[in-house]
Amino acid sequence: MNLLRHPDLLDQIAASYALGTLRGGARRRFEGMARENPGVRSRALLWQETFAAFTELQPGLLPSPQVWQRIENMLPALRRPVAAAAAASATATATDLLQGLRRALGLWRGAALVGGLAAVAAVVVGVRLDQQLGQREVALAQAKEQGTQLTAQLAAQPRIEYVAVLQDDKQAGSVLVTFDPAKRALTLKRVGDYQEGTDKSLELWALPPGQAPRSLGLMGQGAAVARLTAAEGDVAPSPALAITLEPKGGAPAGGGPTGPIVFKGALLKTDT
Incomplete structure (x- = not known):
């Protein structure tokens, strides 16, 4: 069954997987599908991020x-x-x-x-x-x-409408990208142990069809999570995103990428 044709069922299975209630053969089959299909993998990572946010400690609140x-x-x-x-x-x-x-x-x-x-x-x-x-x-x-x-x-709480899983050629590392157009919030989270050198920077690019790549910002040096600001018009028209390895501080302003692509993946619109 192609789960991408059944988004409600995909969300139920991905949520069960993230909670740990999907077990046995069903869990192994879903993991196999996630490895082979970026769309399935992105939903699994998105649900893991969603449930992880619920466990964060909230600051204490004093009566007004x-x-x-x-x-x-x-x-x-x-x-x-x-x-x-x-x-x-x-x-x-x-x-x-x-x-x-x-x-x-x-x-x-x-x-x-x-x-x-x-x-x-x-x-x-x-x-x-x-x-x-x-x-x-x-x-x-x-x-x-x-x-x-x-x-x-x-x-x-963010309203995620776009998601992408950017991977390297060996699928050894990846970056989960989510985008909330209403808050202009672009969030990148590293998955894996890839680290750029101290003299390098990772730069995110939108890849609009028929146009030059458009820089969306830099990931912090070794940061596990990066939060960038972007307009929906700079992100939504692009079917794919890429991250390049640039000199420290990023590619020259107004120009395109100068370094190699280290992560790349399709940008998908969620059903939310």
């Missing part, structure tokens, strides 16, 4: 001044139950005295006593409701704050 202010505003409501509890204790003692008086004065005062007890019960219930409402307001404030933080984190 608005949250502390809301808590301070709620403190008077939280103190009321303490005073109410003392009042309820005194009321209970008064209730015992009333019961003694009822036995002494007769049943005709029973109705008044029942009314007093009902009033005490209403006070206790009201105090408990106030306490519960205060706790709920604090919880709602915290949930709203967490929702705002989550929305900001989701908005910061």
